[in-house]
Amino acid sequence: MNILSFKVSASAFTILKIVDFYRLSKAIDSDIYLYKKNGESFRVECIPKIVSFILTIKERDVLLIIVDGINAIKDGERLKQVLC
Secondary structure (H helix, E strand, C coil), X not given: CXXXXXXXXXXXXXXXXXXXXXHXXXXXXXXXEEECCCCCEEECCXXXXXXXXXXXXXXXXXXXXXXXXXXXXXXXXXXXXXXX
């Protein structure tokens, strides 16, 4: 198993990017977790949960994204491309 983490500005999560992020998260083999600055986190599993999580953060906050799996490095790079 490999683990990759990277930070993303909360403002990167537009509605279209959330949909793309979710679709990609379902297409890759790794588990994905989102973490807020206050320590709140969840495993990415369904789009409504992603949207509600994103709506509760401040615009200038930074999210930590953890990618956990055999292909975490490759999968994480693909996720970064969606959000950047």
